[in-house]
Amino acid sequence: xxxxxxxxxxxxxxxxxxxxxxxxxxxxxxxxxxxxxxxxxxxxxxxxxxxxxxxxxxxxxxxxxxxxxxxxxxxxxxxxxxxxxxxxxxxxxxxxxxxxxxxxxxxxxxxxxxxxxxxxxxxxxxxxxxxxxxxxxxxxxxxxxxxxxxxxxxxxxxxxxxxxxxxxxxxxxxxxxxxxxxxxxxxxxxxxxxxxxxxxxxxxxxxxxxxxxxxxxxxxxxxxxxxxxxxxxxxxxxxxxxxxxxxxxxxxxxxxxxxxxxxxxxxxxxxxxxxxxxxxxxxxxxxxxxxxxxxxxxxxxxxxxxxxxxxxxxxxxxxxxxxxxxxxxxxxxxxxxxxxxxxxxxxxxxxxxxxxxxxxxxxxxxxxxxxxxxxxxxxxxxxxxxxxxxxxxxxxxxxxxxxxxxxxxxxxxxxxxxxxxxxxxxxxxxxxxxxxxxxxxxxxxxxxxxxxxxxxxxxxxxxxxxxxxxxxxxxxxxxxxxxxxxxxxxxxxxxxxxxxxxxxxxxxxxxxxxxxxxxxxxxxxxxxxx
Amino acid sequence: xxxxxxxxxxxxxxxxxxxxxxxxxxxxxxxxxxxxxxxxxxxxxxxxxxxxxxxxxxxxxxxxxxxxxxxxxxxxxxxxxxxxxxxxxxxxxxxxxxxxxxxxxxxxxxxxxxxxxxxxxxxxxxxxxxxxxxxxxxxxxxxxxxxxxxxxxxxxxxxxxxxxxxxxxxxxxxxxxxxxxxxxxxxxxxxxxxxxxxxxxxxxxxxxx
Numbered sequence: 001x002x003x004x005x006x007x008x009x010x011x012x013x014x015x016x017x018x019x020x021x022x023x024x025x026x027x028x029x030x031x032x033x034x035x036x037x038x039x040x041x042x043x044x045x046x047x048x049x050x051x052x053x054x055x056x057x058x059x060x061x062x063x064x065x066x067x068x069x070x071x072x073x074x075x076x077x078x079x080x081x082x083x084x085x086x087x088x089x090x091x092x093x094x095x096x097x098x099x100x101x102x103x104x105x106x107x108x109x110x111x112x113x114x115x116x117x118x119x120x121x122x123x124x125x126x127x128x129x130x131x132x133x134x135x136x137x138x139x140x141x142x143x144x145x146x147x148x149x150x151x152x153x154x155x156x157x158x159x160x161x162x163x164x165x166x167x168x169x170x171x172x173x174x175x176x177x178x179x180x181x182x183x184x185x186x187x188x189x190x191x192x193x194x195x196x197x198x199x200x201x202x203x204x205x206x207x208x209x210x211x212x213x214x215x216x217x218x219x220x221x222x223x224x225x226x227x228x229x230x231x232x233x234x235x236x237x238x239x240x241x242x243x244x245x246x247x248x249x250x251x252x253x254x255x256x257x258x259x260x261x262x263x264x265x266x267x268x269x270x271x272x273x274x275x276x277x278x279x280x281x282x283x284x285x286x287x288x289x290x291x292x293x294x295x296x297x298x299x300x301x302x303x304x305x306x307x308x309x310x311x312x313x314x315x316x317x318x319x320x321x322x323x324x325x326x327x328x329x330x331x332x333x334x335x336x337x338x339x340x341x342x343x344x345x346x347x348x349x350x351x352x353x354x355x356x357x358x359x360x361x362x363x364x365x366x367x368x369x370x371x372x373x374x375x376x377x378x379x380x381x382x383x384x385x386x387x388x389x390x391x392x393x394x395x396x397x398x399x400x401x402x403x404x405x406x407x408x409x410x411x412x413x414x415x416x417x418x419x420x421x422x423x424x425x426x427x428x429x430x431x432x433x434x435x436x437x438x439x440x441x442x443x444x445x446x447x448x449x450x451x452x453x454x455x456x457x458x459x460x461x462x463x464x465x466x467x468x469x470x471x472x473x474x475x476x477x478x479x480x481x482x483x484x485x486x487x488x489x490x491x492x493x494x495x496x497x498x499x500x501x502x503x504x505x506x507x508x509x510x511x512x513x514x515x516x517x518x519x520x521x522x523x524x525x526x527x528x529x530x
Numbered sequence: 531x532x533x534x535x536x537x538x539x540x541x542x543x544x545x546x547x548x549x550x551x552x553x554x555x556x557x558x559x560x561x562x563x564x565x566x567x568x569x570x571x572x573x574x575x576x577x578x579x580x581x582x583x584x585x586x587x588x589x590x591x592x593x594x595x596x597x598x599x600x601x602x603x604x605x606x607x608x609x610x611x612x613x614x615x616x617x618x619x620x621x622x623x624x625x626x627x628x629x630x631x632x633x634x635x636x637x638x639x640x641x642x643x644x645x646x647x648x649x650x651x652x653x654x655x656x657x658x659x660x661x662x663x664x665x666x667x668x669x670x671x672x673x674x675x676x677x678x679x680x681x682x683x684x685x686x687x688x689x690x691x692x693x694x695x696x697x698x699x700x701x702x703x704x705x706x707x708x709x710x711x712x713x714x715x716x717x718x719x720x721x722x723x724x725x726x727x728x729x730x731x732x733x734x735x736x737x738x739x
Contacts, residue, residue, distance in 0.1 A: 225663055226602040226660065226664070227601070227602040227660075228602070228605075228656055228659060228660060230602075263608075263609075263610045319647075319648055322647075326610055330610075363646055363647060364642065364643045364644070364645060364646070365609070365615075365643055365644050365647060368609060368611060368643055368644075369609075369610070369611075371611070372610060372611050458676075458678075458679075460583045460584050460677075461679070462642060505582075505583040507581035507582075
């Protein structure tokens with residue numbers, strides 16, 4: 001590309017200081033320098049454009065624009081002017097003018113790879129997909145590099161995605177894109193991973209799931225290396241779309257053996273297994289159930305699979321994973337939905353959840369996990385559950401105020417989890433006013449006691465006992481809603497403000513305060529909350 | 531996502547070939563496209579993870595750039611109930627010839643409710659695996675000198691302090707800028723573990739490549 005050759009050098013030298021001024025934000029000096037230069041070389045187009053940039057950046061839009069147009073109408077083909085004009089038009093939010101610029105340049109210098117690329121990018125900025133497609137092919141014809149060809153293909157896909165008429169996408173744009181890629185495949189010209197990904201995307205959008213699957217499982221699929229598990233994820237997606245339940249099941253099984261914490265594969269494992277059961281599917285022969293390996297089709301196998309995974313976690317010295325235990329609860333849920341009596345083989349949900357709490361109760365996510373499966377417990381069991389959980393929380397001796405406190409942060413987290421579960425089960429809401437006030441006293445006591453564990457916390461960290469404070473606030477709000485007693489609301493605000501003083505980064509305190517202040521009509525109070 | 535990675539890799543090549551070094555553009559990205567893409571981003575970022583004061587929240591174009599250029603490094607962990615547990619964002623850069631081609635951790639955040647599950651370690655492990663596949667010599671990251679919790683976590687994961695970068699983090703509210711540790715972990719391509727030999731003197735942000 002000769003344009004950037006030695007012919008430009010003297011100009012580069014002269015223009016350099018103006019570029020520097022502009023980069024440093026010194027627009028006045030840039031304009032001055034440009035003017036000086038233009039006095040000596042009045043046709044130095046780039047200097048005019050740089051001056052225009054300076055003018056634009058100092059707010060003199062109209063002057064900048066007309067100066068730029070002076071240059072643009074001459075249809076410049078020097079790199080400096082073109083790039084400078086591009087930047088100016090982008091700063092003016094007039095990207096469509098860049099397209100005109102490079103359209104002209106390309107007419108004058110039709111073999112310029114650079115100008116064709118710029119033209120493509122200019123069309124991309126304004127979303128002119130059809131022109132992008134044409135520019136991409138023109139570029140490819142000039143310089144036959146794969147990316148340019150696939151820019152054109154990609155533009156076709158964009159036309160398909162943005163088409164108002166879905167039929168047009170399905171009958172024209174996507175098939176054309178498909179044929180373009182097939183041509184490259186036939187000629188063995190596929191190079192980059194991105195090209196394979198684009199091909200997959202086209203086939204998927206066409207609903208050609210069988211072809212997509214074959215492609216991913218074949219040699220082209222070997223290029224899919226950047227993303228972890230890319231091939232497996234794409235295969236799984238296709239199996240589900242095609243309802244190939246044996247393959248879906250076998251692949252889920254394999255992936256779960258490798259990573260027993262990937263929740264999505266428990267779901268696909270269960271989904272596929274039950275689909276196969278409903279269809280009374282059995283493997284065609286004993287050696288090979290399907291291309292992905294052994295398939296499981298009975299409840300007994302599912303139960304064994306889940307139990308085995310839990311046992312693996314039980315045996316581990318290192319940190320156990322929550323996946324298998326939650327999978328067990330999920331399986332009970334599904335069997336119950338299907339009216340299948342075999343759920344009893346997995347155990348009593350209450351006992352299982354107690355075990356889960358035993359293993360993971362000191363983690364903040366325990367409540368989030370268990371919440372999903374609380375519906376497995378009949379209402380009559382709720383109080384019993386809460387009480388049994390309470391027994392698993394190590395609290396110290398009961399003191400003067402009638403409360404025993406946790407000895408460390410893990411015990412605190414367990415106690416917190418039980419309190420939160422109690423709320424989720426609705427046990428806090430059934431208390432009468434006096435009961436709620438007693439609850440508040442208890443929670444406040446726990447909150448204040450728990451602050452000692454956070455004495456060395458930085459102000460960017462949350463206190464261990466913050467959630468107690470939040471719960472107190474919510475019980476006050478419950479009381480305010482039920483009784484209409486505004487004193488409850490004021491108490492609530494006080495409690496939250498106190499919480500914030502110990503834990504200045506707690507976003508939930510701030511959000512709740514904002515909400516309450518707005519309800520009270522005090523809009524200005526928290527306008528300065530960071 | 532497939533479409534954007536093609537756009538990303540080709541766009542990257544196009545960018546590299548273009549001398550925008552002469553003039554830094556002050557123009558922000560066109561907002562229209564960003565908003566359309568945002569629908570698909572599901573606004574992950576404005577949830578508990580980013581309400582944490584030590585998690586930087588960047589502009590939408592920043593996140594979109596990462597999704598476009600390095601989608602394989604953009605990993606999000608979702609809990610069974612659908613909540614966002616945490617995420618990691620990264621990239622690969624540096625000269626292969628100078629054995630400086632490496633993976634970089636741009637952002638890592640775990641929501642408070644999902645801490646102490648080893649999730650950060652898992653996300654880091656995935657980023658390291660991806661960097662290994664790309665033939666990276668090491669993985670590096672920047673962390674605030676005052677963020678002792680994070681520094682210790684990375685040390686436990688096998689990272690060491692390579693150098694200190696003075697005033698890397700600019701403060702928004704009149705407070706002084708904060709220094710950063712540049713921490714590194716060697717990958718298998720760096721057989722002699724040359725990349726992690728610490729530099730004795732601190733550097734300034736301008737001196738980093």
